[in-house]
Amino acid sequence: MGKGYYISKHLATAAMVLAAIALVTIIALSVVYNREKSKNAAKFSKATTLPVFPTPKTSNEPWDKYRLPDTLSPQYYNVTLWPRLVKNANGMYIFTGISGVMFTCEKKTDLILIHSNKLNLTVFKGHHAKLTGLSGVTAPAIKTTWFQSETQYLVIQLEGKLKPGKDYWLYTEFTGELADDLxxxxxxxxxxxxEKKIIAITxxxxxxxxxAFPCFDEPGMKAVFHITLIHDRGTTALSNSQEIKNVIIDGMAITRTIFGPTKRMSTYLIAFVVSDFTYIDVRIWARKKAIEDRQGDYALNITQPILExxxxxxxxxxxxxxxxxxxxxxxNSGAMENWGLVAYRETALLYDPRTSANGNKQRIVTVVSHELAHMWFGNLVTVKWWNDLWLNEGFASYVEYLGADYAEPTWNMKDQTILYDLQSAFAVDSLTSSHPLSRKEEEVNTPSEISEMFNTISYSKGAAVLKMLSEFLTESVFAKGxxxxxxxxxxxxxxxxxxxxYLQKAVDQTPGIKLPYSVHEIMNRWILQMGFPVVTIDTRTGNVSQKHFLLEPEAVVDRKSEFNYEWFVPIKWMKKGQVQDQLWLLQKSAIHKPMKVSKNEWVLANLHVSGYFRVNYDLGNWERLLSQLESNHQVIPVVNRAQILDDAFNLARASIINITLALRTTKYLLHEREYIPWEAALRNLNYFFQLFDRSEVYGAMQAYLKKQVKPLFEYFGTISSNWTTIFMSHIIAxxxxxxxxxxGCRELTRSWFKKWMQNPPNNAIHPNLRSTVYCNAIAAGGAEEWNFGWQMFQKATxxxxxxxxxxxxxxxxxxxxxxxxLEYTMNPEKIRKQDATSTIGYIASNIIGQPLAWDFVRANWDYFFKLYGTGSFIFSGLIRDVTYRFCTPFELSQLKRFQKDNAETGFGSGTQALQQAIEKTTAKIKWLEGNKEPVLQWFLSESA
Structure with a gap:
């Protein structure tokens, strides 16, 4: 039985103290509230944040460091919060709170550091906290307290020393703003x-x-939490644990909901909600209207199978x-794995079959599976520090497809990992500005640096690398470990x-599993150095070699690697359709005689795309693979068809193979009907759209793609009933x-949209077609179509x-x-704050909107940085989206000027995204110099 199921004796002592405190909680919170009301109104009525205490600046002191010292260990919290869902006299929404934490002194110290940010703490006899010793221990008196704003600490200096092995109780009262900052x-x-509704959430x-409350806010500092919420009658309070008591306060229109003790857990997983939502069992909570419309039913149906x-x-x-x-x-996030109270954006949990597309249902099953996977991996066992975030998020991103596949076994969900994880990770990990999966602890300190870890590397590369590990260990050994x-x-x-x-122990206990090196030795090369290899196979000699793959081959990698950018590479492969024994590439190059083949045979490596590497071949093998695709593409597994397309285009972008060879991989698409290869092709061709849609190449490219997609369009137009049968690839078509x-395509979409405008209730467009129809009709129309779309957006439930x-x-x-x-994105009444950056990204993807979005972001940088830059996960996406099309020397100079002009403000959690934008733009400029003309000539010849 794991540590944390029961409350120990010293926690029980604290519990008795808390029982007494609970008796006066309501009175104390009311006092705090009234005290704050009587303070200078100017503090709250005009300020966007609550006032902070003076911050002495002293270099190299413990309070100047972002990591907590190892002197104290939290054991138990008691937190009572009272959110006010109406404005106070100064026009603000606030909450009041009381918090106590019992901690054990691990090392003798006269200093307490506890995280606190944007909370107004009550002053007790000149100090902002009360300290009590437990079990007969006398606590030293508090000498002084202050708030250290940069590192976000309440600093408490004591007159004497805390004693190792002894327990203490730290008590605070506070007021905070219930802001709309997510x-x-x-x-x-x-x-x-x-009716306008207000809810309080976390x-x-x-x-x-x-x-929300003063706490030791690091993932490794787990504790047991007792949460109490005070809230208006008619609302419901939720938290991580089941409620154990619900008390209506006589004479006041409020209720006190007391929740049972949590398991031992991290502060970042704490959650509470006060709302008038309702639910359906298991329990799926949402707005009353959403539940009445049965939008929670699908999530309800898949939750139990996924948990099982x-x-x-x-x-x-x-x-x-x-x-x-x-x-x-x-x-702010798509979803959050709060233990026992998982929070989602509505798009990630609610499904209405009348208006939601099949893609919406697929998103729900993968996100729910991802979050429920965290209930064990991430919540039950948590990383000690954020430098290992990939262990949480990469794992959940991998197994989400296993859970989704179990819930929806006919969807082939496992195959989609190559699109949404592996190929996405490749795009970032091929840059010199990438980083290892597991960074050094000293590289991840500030809130902005921590937020930067929530990126494609941690999620998608983490998933791809763990999938590779599971493949060469076998799934059963992996699961046992x-x-x-x-x-x-x-x-x-x-x-x-x-x-x-523990994975090595599982290997050692399993007969027949043989690895060339230990799990440690193999996997440390994949997680402690950034990047990945391109494996080159020469079928004329059987020579197999590896090299660090970079989109800009001549770029200098500043980050050093103890492994010299070499990997232990597991290679699954086939020869002319026949699966061969797996082999390992354990050095720069080696001769593998089975890979030497005759001129009528071909080799395909990375079978089923099980490994995290790209593959290149000698020209003869490339030609034989292309011939196989055009003669009978189904001999090659569907995911490997996508792999061939993606590898070829990116090898060409890195100047490893000729661009015309990569373009030739698309010729067989005339015969392709599967979604995954088409999606892989379009992602790469979309990159070409971004490069060439302002040049003479665009017309010839359009003509070629028109010829390639026409059979797919006609095929689905023939077999589907009015384009409503659910096929992912017919949406692409x-x-x-x-x-x-x-x-006929544009005319078809415009006619559907026109009919919808004339009679919205009766001429609704099929959910699976709406994204394409809406976009094409609005693009072809003017203000009338746009205004109608805006009205429908505002009415959407x-x-x-x-x-x-x-x-x-x-x-x-x-x-x-x-x-x-664009202006609407700065008005939360029109575009919600959570949606502002993605809306700008949508506009930037439009060739006409891109320069407008870029100018808009630059002109309002201070606003966006203040709102999202210091800690939001979505901020890096804003920089990426508005610079995605950049490919000229002038645009590069604009980027560098932007970097210089805003150096003082900073880039926060978007710092790495800006570096990547500069690197990508530089690489595109160089690539275009040698490839624009060959690309033009190829498209001209093939579109004739």
Whole structure:
């Protein structure tokens, strides 16, 4: 039985103290509230943040460091919060709170550092906290307290020393703003039945728990939490644990909801919600209207099978007594794995079959599976520090497809990992500005640096590398090692080497599993150095070699690697359709005689795309693979067809193979009907669209793609009933056919949209076609079509429908409409704060909107940085989106000027994204110099 199931004796002592405190909680909170009301109104009425205490500046002191010292260990919290869902006299939404934490002194110290950010702490006899010794221990008196703003600490200096092995109780009272900043304890607003509703919700990851109550806010500092929420009658309070008591306060229109003690857990997983939401069992919570419309039914139907799958997969029972999932109108992340109270954007949990597309359903099953996977991996066992974040997120990103496949076995979900993880990771990890999966702890300190870790590398590369590990260990050995790892570290924290140790034990206990090196030695090369190899196979000699793959081959890699950018590479492969024995590439190059083949045979490496590497061949083998694709492409597995396309285009971008060879991989698409290869092709061709849609290459490229997609368009037009049969690839067919001008496509979408405008209730467009139809019709129309789309967006009661319309509105070709739309992103009444950056990204993807979006972001940089830059996960996407099309020396000079002009403000969690934008633009400029003309000539010859 894992550590943390029961409260120990010293926690029980604290519990008795808390019982006494609970009796006066309401009175104390009321006093705090009234005290704050009587303070200078100017403090709150005009300020955007609450006032802070003076911050003495002293270099190299403990309070100047972002990591907590190892002197104190939290054991138990008691937190009572009272959110006010109406404005106070100064026009602000606030919450009041009381918090106590029992901690053990590990090393003698006269200093307490506890995280606190943007909280007004009550002053007791000149100090901002009360300290009490437990079990007969006398606590030293507090000498002085202050707030250290940069490192976000409440600093408490003591007159004497705390004693090692002894327990103490730290008590604070505070007031905070219930802001709409999507961080910590915040408010969300929405309209329902013409009435404005306010709810209080949380997002603590990664460093926002300190905005809700003072706490030791590091993932490795786990503790037990007792949460109490005071709230208006008629509202419901939720938290991580099941409520154990609900008390209506006599004489006051409020209720006190007391929740049972949590398991031992990290602060970033704490959650609470006060709302008038309702639910359906298991429990899926959402707005009343959404539940009435049965939008939670699909999530309800898949939750139990996914939980059952993970219980079997981990060989460990679900760790908690309850499982709540809640859909929120305003939420920064896509979802958050709060233990026992998982929070989602509405698009990630709610599904309405009348308006939601098949793609929306697929998103829900993968996101739900991802978050429920965290209930064990990430929550039960947590990383000690954020430098190992990939262990949490990479793992959940890998197994989400296993859980989704179990819930929806006919969807072939496992194959989609190559699109949404492996190929996405390749795009970032081929830059010199990438970083290792597991960074050094000293590289990840500030909240901005922590937020930067929530990126494609941690999620997608982490998933791809763990999938590779599972493949060469076998899934059963991998799962066995995981199960033992979870049992050993339950309710605690770990580092990546702990996982390697338990996977190695599983290998050692399994006959027939032979590895060339230990799991540690193999995997450390994949996680402790950035990048990945391109494996080159010469089928004339059997020589197999590896080299660090970079999009800019001559770029200088500043980050040193103890492994010299060499990997231990597991290679699964086939020879002319026959699967061969796996081999390992353990050095720069080696001769593998089985890979030497005759002229009528071909070799395909990285079978089923099980490994995290690209593959190149000698020219003869490339030619034979192309011939096989054109004669009978189905001999090659579907995911490997996508791999060939993606590898070829990126090898050409890196000047390893000729660009015309890469373009030739698309010729067989005339015969392709599967979604994954088409999606892989379009991602790479979209890169070409971005490069060439302002040059003479664009016309010839359009003509070629029109010829290639026409058979697919006609095929699905023939076999589907009015284009409503659900095939992912027929959405591609419709979208690409319209964008390239296939006869009848644009007319079809415009006619559907026109009929919808004439009679919205009766002429609704099929959900699977809406994204394409909305975009094409708005692009072809003017203000009338745009304004109608905007009206439908404002009326949308299903979040997935609102997203389709919000994206489509960016498709217009009318500049003044795009500029007006950009201005809307700074008005939360029109575009929610959670959606502002993605809306700008949609506009930037429009060739006409891109320069407008770039100018807009530069002109309002201070605003966006203040709102999103210091800790938001989505901020890096804003920089990426508005610079994605950059490929000229002038645009590069603009980027560098932007970097220089805003150096003082900074780039926060977008710092790395800006570096990557400069690197990508530099590489494109150089590539275009030698490849633009050959590309033009090839498209001209093939489109004739």
């Amino acid at each position: 961080e910590g304890f915040y408010r969300s607003e929405y309209m329902e039945n013409g 997002q603590m990851q990664a460093t926002y728990a300190r905005k 799958f993970f219980e079997k997969y981990y060989n460990t029972s679900y760790p908690l007594s309850k499982s709540d999932q809640i859909a929120l109108p305003d939420f 995981l199960s033992n790892y979870l049992k050993q570290f339950a309710f605690g924290s770990s580092v990546h080497s702990d996982l390697w140790e 419709l979208s690409l056919a319209c964008s390239t001008g296939v006869e 299903v979040a997935a429908e609102a997203v389709k319309l919000r994206s489509a509105l960016a498709c217009t070709k009318v500049p003044w409409l795009l500029n007006r739309y």
